[in-house]
Amino acid sequence: MPVEAKILRRTFSICPVCGRRIPARYEQTGSDVFFRKRCPQHGLFSTIAWRGAPDFEKWLGGAEEISEEQLGACPSACGLCKNHRQSTCCILVEVTGRCNLRCGFCFAESPSVRPEPTIEELKTLFDRLVKDGRLFLQLSGGEPTVRDDLPRIVRLAVRAGFKYIQLNSNGIRLAEDETFVRALAAAGLSFVFMQFDGTDDEVYQKLRGRPLFDVKKRAVENCAKCGIGVILVPMLVPGVNTEELWDIVKYGVSLSPVVRGVHFQPVSYFGRRAEAPADSERFTLPELLRGLEQQSGGALKMACFTPSRCDNALCGFHGAFMVENGALAPAGLGGDVEEHRSCSVSAETNREYIGARWLPPKQEHDCCCGAAADDVKSFNGFLEDLRRRSFTITAMDFQDIWNLDLDRLSQCSLHVWNNGRVVPFCANYLDLAARGR
Numbered sequence: 001m002p003v004e005a006k007i008l009r010r011t012f013s014i015c016p017v018c019g020r021r022i023p024a025r026y027e028q029t030g031s032d033v034f035f036r037k038r039c040p041q042h043g044l045f046s047t048i049a050w051r052g053a054p055d056f057e058k059w060l061g062g063a064e065e066i067s068e069e070q071l072g073a074c075p076s077a078c079g080l081c082k083n084h085r086q087s088t089c090c091i092l093v094e095v096t097g098r099c100n101l102r103c104g105f106c107f108a109e110s111p112s113v114r115p116e117p118t119i120e121e122l123k124t125l126f127d128r129l130v131k132d133g134r135l136f137l138q139l140s141g142g143e144p145t146v147r148d149d150l151p152r153i154v155r156l157a158v159r160a161g162f163k164y165i166q167l168n169s170n171g172i173r174l175a176e177d178e179t180f181v182r183a184l185a186a187a188g189l190s191f192v193f194m195q196f197d198g199t200d201d202e203v204y205q206k207l208r209g210r211p212l213f214d215v216k217k218r219a220v221e222n223c224a225k226c227g228i229g230v231i232l233v234p235m236l237v238p239g240v241n242t243e244e245l246w247d248i249v250k251y252g253v254s255l256s257p258v259v260r261g262v263h264f265q266p267v268s269y270f271g272r273r274a275e276a277p278a279d280s281e282r283f284t285l286p287e288l289l290r291g292l293e294q295q296s297g298g299a300l301k302m303a304c305f306t307p308s309r310c311d312n313a314l315c316g317f318h319g320a321f322m323v324e325n326g327a328l329a330p331a332g333l334g335g336d337v338e339e340h341r342s343c344s345v346s347a348e349t350n351r352e353y354i355g356a357r358w359l360p361p362k363q364e365h366d367c368c369c370g371a372a373a374d375d376v377k378s379f380n381g382f383l384e385d386l387r388r389r390s391f392t393i394t395a396m397d398f399q400d401i402w403n404l405d406l407d408r409l410s411q412c413s414l415h416v417w418n419n420g421r422v423v424p425f426c427a428n429y430l431d432l433a434a435r436g437r
Helices: 056-060 119-131 150-160 172-176 178-187 201-208 213-226 245-254 285-295 337-341 347-358 379-388 425-435
Strands: 006-014 021-029 032-039 043-051 090-094 136-140 164-169 191-195 229-233 259-266 316-324 327-330 390-396 414-418 421-424
Touching: 006 032, 006 056, 043 285, 090 119, 119 150, 136 150, 136 347, 150 164, 150 178, 164 172, 164 347, 172 178, 172 213, 178 213, 191 213, 201 213, 213 229, 229 245, 245 259, 245 285, 245 327, 245 390, 259 285, 259 347, 285 316, 285 390, 347 390, 379 390, 414 425, 421 425
Parallel strands: 090 136, 090 414, 136 164, 164 191, 191 229, 229 259, 259 390
Antiparallel strands: 006 021, 021 032, 032 043, 316 327, 316 390, 414 421
């Protein structure tokens, strides 16, 4: 006899076919939670949203459901509209549509024929964004390193007043051109968000179309030589690399302090993958959390991770750690999910928290434990030593057109500059996916 679905939460979404706003809800069947929506014209759409522990409702921490009145015209008014409930933590600017890979999964559908912004256009844009208080910049694409003038772009961003400047990169040019990396460091680049899907070439062959592991290693080495911090960014695809979670973390820890953390991204189906995915093709946040605990043999526990307090709790999680003798020790509070959800933080607070931990260490510091009084480091040096040993494990579960929850979208703090508008990340790349259908 079929198990009756239990409605856990109501929200709103859009029809994947016609784009109209429609009601949606999260329904639990057994230990699985599905996101379901029905269009009067095009019927029912359903996709898995949550599998097993931790408990879906506890993870949300009692957050209230959103009303249509609170949404206003979302998502058609993205720009940001007056109903958007979070300011900008990080602003992404695409500096090119070109790319030196042809990945099967891509947010931006690169390569692209759209024109690249000129230096003059970028200077004007950077000044405007900083004036508006957006101080954390992501330089993205395409693959930004295909632009030979990227160091000049970084200098422009520094002069404009950005506090943190992040480069999104597949690492190919960073591995092949140390002079280019040194130029980026000299220009003021803060850190690199580097595509890193696994620790063997088989994974890269499947996801990126060519063996790239040695390339990734050389890219990290060159960043280390030049004093640029690196965050490893694995895209997680079921059946390809979801059994390598702990291997990826261990590899990152082995390269600390140049590697500042790992940022997991379960695959989302937009960009070049515009057809509806099967539930077996999704990897949910609870599966990621359990996988980290199980694959690490308990070295990482689910209680070490807390839901996002800047975006919606369903958007991701965060775990803070310290590297001690090559191993990870929890540095965050963890534990009480509901308590953490009741203490939401501003985008500005989140920006400083993240930015400070991802910046590379300034210089080497010997351990001060047991040192003579006249050799004890200054308090600032002690704090720098702690920062040197910090390591984050985070995740972002991006939405696609089949699981777009407008409640989540209205709380997004990762925004994209798009033709004069500031657009929530997932809304921006849904537009790209729609062009491919």
